[in-house]
Amino acid sequence: MTIQSTSEEITSAVKDAVKKLFDEGKVDLVIGYTDGTMPLRAQPLFMYNKEEVDQFKWNNLGYINIAKYALQERTKKVGDEDADLKVGIVAKGCVGRAINHLIVENQIKRENVVIIGFPCNGMVDINKIEKDLGQKEALEVALDGDNLVVKGNGFEKAYPIAENVSSVCKVCKLRSPPVTDVMVMEANNLPLDDSFSDIEEYNKKTPEEKWDETIHMLHDCIRCYSCRQACPMCYCNLCFVDQNKPIWFSKSHNMKDIFTFHLVRTIHMAGRCVSCGACTAVCPMNIDLNFITRKLQELSKRRFDFVSGMDQETQPPLADFKMSDAEEFMLGGE
Amino acid sequence: MNMAKKIMQKNQLADLVNAVKNQYDVYAPVETEDCNIQFQKVANAEKIRMDYLNTTSPPKEILFPRTEVLFEYEFTTADDGKREPKLIPPEIPDKDMLIFAIRPCDARSFMYLDNFFNWGKFKDDLYLSKKEKLLLVGMGCNSPRQTCFCTSLDGHPFGKDNLDVFMVDLGETLMLEALTDKGKKFMGKLSFLKDASEADIAKAKELSEKAENAIKVKVDVSHTKGIIDDEFYNEVWNEIAETCIGCGSCSFLCPTCHCFDVVDEMDYENNRGRRVRLWDTCQSTLFTLHTSGHNPRTERKQRCRQRISHKFCYYPENYDLVGCVGCGRCIIACPVNNDTRKIIESINAVAKKKEMEAEIVE
Numbered sequence: 001m002t003i004q005s006t007s008e009e010i011t012s013a014v015k016d017a018v019k020k021l022f023d024e025g026k027v028d029l030v031i032g033y034t035d036g037t038m039p040l041r042a043q044p045l046f047m048y049n050k051e052e053v054d055q056f057k058w059n060n061l062g063y064i065n066i067a068k069y070a071l072q073e074r075t076k077k078v079g080d081e082d083a084d085l086k087v088g089i090v091a092k093g094c095v096g097r098a099i100n101h102l103i104v105e106n107q108i109k110r111e112n113v114v115i116i117g118f119p120c121n122g123m124v125d126i127n128k129i130e131k132d133l134g135q136k137e138a139l140e141v142a143l144d145g146d147n148l149v150v151k152g153n154g155f156e157k158a159y160p161i162a163e164n165v166s167s168v169c170k171v172c173k174l175r176s177p178p179v180t181d182v183m184v185m186e187a188n189n190l191p192l193d194d195s196f197s198d199i200e201e202y203n204k205k206t207p208e209e210k211w212d213e214t215i216h217m218l219h220d221c222i223r224c225y226s227c228r229q230a231c232p233m234c235y236c237n238l239c240f241v242d243q244n245k246p247i248w249f250s251k252s253h254n255m256k257d258i259f260t261f262h263l264v265r266t267i268h269m270a271g272r273c274v275s276c277g278a279c280t281a282v283c284p285m286n287i288d289l290n291f292i293t294r295k296l297q298e299l300s301k302r303r304f305d306f307v308s309g310m311d312q313e314t315q316p317p318l319a320d321f322k323m324s325d326a327e328e329f330m331l332g333g334e
Numbered sequence: 335m336n337m338a339k340k341i342m343q344k345n346q347l348a349d350l351v352n353a354v355k356n357q358y359d360v361y362a363p364v365e366t367e368d369c370n371i372q373f374q375k376v377a378n379a380e381k382i383r384m385d386y387l388n389t390t391s392p393p394k395e396i397l398f399p400r401t402e403v404l405f406e407y408e409f410t411t412a413d414d415g416k417r418e419p420k421l422i423p424p425e426i427p428d429k430d431m432l433i434f435a436i437r438p439c440d441a442r443s444f445m446y447l448d449n450f451f452n453w454g455k456f457k458d459d460l461y462l463s464k465k466e467k468l469l470l471v472g473m474g475c476n477s478p479r480q481t482c483f484c485t486s487l488d489g490h491p492f493g494k495d496n497l498d499v500f501m502v503d504l505g506e507t508l509m510l511e512a513l514t515d516k517g518k519k520f521m522g523k524l525s526f527l528k529d530a531s532e533a534d535i536a537k538a539k540e541l542s543e544k545a546e547n548a549i550k551v552k553v554d555v556s557h558t559k560g561i562i563d564d565e566f567y568n569e570v571w572n573e574i575a576e577t578c579i580g581c582g583s584c585s586f587l588c589p590t591c592h593c594f595d596v597v598d599e600m601d602y603e604n605n606r607g608r609r610v611r612l613w614d615t616c617q618s619t620l621f622t623l624h625t626s627g628h629n630p631r632t633e634r635k636q637r638c639r640q641r642i643s644h645k646f647c648y649y650p651e652n653y654d655l656v657g658c659v660g661c662g663r664c665i666i667a668c669p670v671n672n673d674t675r676k677i678i679e680s681i682n683a684v685a686k687k688k689e690m691e692a693e694i695v696e
Contacts, residue, residue, distance in 0.1 A: 036671040036673075037665070037671055037673040037675070038480060038481060038665065038666075038671070038673075041671040042671070043577065043670060043671040044577045044670055046576050046577070063669075064579070064669060068579065069577075130369075131368075131369040134365075134369060135371065135383070135385055135386050135387050137387060137477070137479055137480065139480060153477065220366065220367075220368050220370070222391070222586065224581060224582055224583055224586050224615075225581065225582070225618075226581035226582070226583055226669065229579045229580050229582075230579055230581065230669060242618070242619075242620045250597075250599050251595070251610075251612050252401040252597075252599065252610045252612060253400045253401035253612070254401075278669075281669065282579075282581060282583075282669035284390070284391075284583045284586070284587060284667050285368060285370065285390075286368045286369070286370070287368070
């Protein structure tokens with residue numbers, strides 16, 4: 001099976017499953033993905049009836065975590081704010097985990113969502129490809145076997161997907177949602193373990209080196225807060241950055257405040273981040289924000305043996321207390 | 335022979351920067367570490383990229399920075415123990431400013447900003463004092479992006495609106511043409527310029543036509559204003575806002591978006607403070623939050639409608655100009671690919687649908 005044929009199979013299997021759900025009257029709305037209006041893009045797709053299902057397409061570019069849509073007013077019937085829509089969500093692993101975690105945090109009602117799981121075969125890292133293309137423009141992009149073939153004015157280049165898969169997908173073990181109502185095809189999850197190979201190198205660094213690296217990474221940040229907007233775990237009515245009574249930090253553009261924002265954002269993600277990589281993918285300045293939260297995932301796994309979004313009951317470690325909680329950090333640990 | 339059009343070799347860029355850098359702070363397209371192309375102040379020609387599509391963020395930030403100090407103040411204690419505030423005016427650069435190799439769409443965007451900052455009784459001195467010092471050296475767009483639609487908005491990939499000097503990239507050489515007195519003075523400093531040949535001029539014309547034909551997308555904005563006026567409550571706004579996540583990338587990266595927030599920052603320890611203005615976006619809930627607690631735009635739909643209405647309805651109402659230059663940055667930046675061209679299409683479709691319904695009734 002190549003990536004292309006798997007993606008095609010996913011597309012057709014999801015379509016069949018969603019159509020069946022509409023036939024059975026089990027959903028009012030299904031949220032999925034489709035092709036974008038320009039190459040290297042996918043669009044979230046809102047399907048309200050069986051006819052619209054044919055637009056669904058999994059093109060390995062759907063980096064928006066569509067669990068976020070289940071949170072918002074869009075899942076209410078237009079003109080009737082009290083009536084919930086029954087929302088189906090076409091979920092890859094990280095979307096499924098986000099739904100689970102939002103159910104744990106009482107942000108989504110279990111009975112209002114239908115989780116349509118599929119075995120995700122990875123997202124293409126468009127930032128990487130766009131960086132590689134530089135000032136050449138992609139005019140046509142298509143999956144071809146295990147490659148993504150990009151065509152433009154006077155060039156054609158094949159990017160092997162295995163090498164150009166998004167950094168979160170490279171280390172992803174939960175490719176299918178842990179909890180589903182409908183599962184299309186077979187789940188492809190890997191056993192969970194304590195290996196976090198991608199941050200091994202980071203762990204070897206001294207605190208000073210880590211500090212320098214982080215400051216360097218965040219240097220281009222324009223504080224547009226796209227990362228917050230795209231994150232399925234960011235749902236506060238009023239984010240601390242927007243509060244002005246009291247003002248927690250300055251709104252102007254300087255490294256001190258950029259760092260404060262990212263520090264607080266990251267800490268809020270401890271034990272909650274589902275590693276969907278949406279923050280990294282949406283960053284207009286191409287900052288790898290997920291790398292920072294990745295470290296916290298390692299800590300929550302090693303300290304608390306907790307992986308977010310695995311079920312719909314377990315409280316995240318920082319919202320919970322157990323007598324067995326490790327507390328070596330109190331004595332000046334890592 | 336054409337006296338007005340001059341030629342220089344690309345490897346003379348260093349000479350160009352040297353010839354003008356005493357008078358001007360030179361801003362030119364430079365590639366950043368993150369592979370973004372941005373206008374940055376350069377001291378020499380080493381890093382200037384001439385073969386760029388367009389900058390990631392718009393050049394508006396040179397006159398209208400993301401964070402701009404309006405004034406600073408400081409408290410001093412007089413001999414009699416009285417605390418006296420002292421006002422420190424903002425710094426305005428001594429030198430003139432030169433934006434080198436700006437694209438025609440972005441050059442037009444300064445017309446839009448001028449309208450706003452120079453409007454009626456309320457002149458923005460800070461912006462205007464910088465604008466006075468600005469020289470725009472534009473460069474024709476040899477390969478417009480597929481997301482470009484400047485030709486739908488009175489622009490052109492080789493348009494000369496609002497420029498002082500217009501350049502064409504002929505491959506090995508650059509062809510320069512002064513369009514204003516300021517531009518002539520600038521070109522007067524460049525002793526190495528040679529007259530352009532007929533062949534150069536013919537090649538430039540050919541490139542211009544090729545670029546114009548490369549822009550396949552036509553967006554019809556001729557009736558959009560009227561439709562938006564009539565269809566404030568239309569359901570189409572629900573569709574438009576459906577996938578939006580409210581990140582505001584579209585407005586931050588828009589060369590004509592000019593809304594700002596003003597905040598005071600106090601430094602209590604040092605008895606000083608400052609008032610700054612920052613870019614703001616209508617896509618944030620806080621944008622319209624009143625002191626009373628009332629917020630007229632609590633829903634995503636209202637905020638999406640505002641952005642589109644401002645560009646295609648209110649701006650033309652105020653200044654008789656559609657508030658978009660067609661650079662396509664909003665399309666490229668949008669993380670959910672909510673394409674502005676499609677949005678305009680769906681608004682136009684509302685009117686067409688109504689017309690058809692009216693015909694059926696008749």
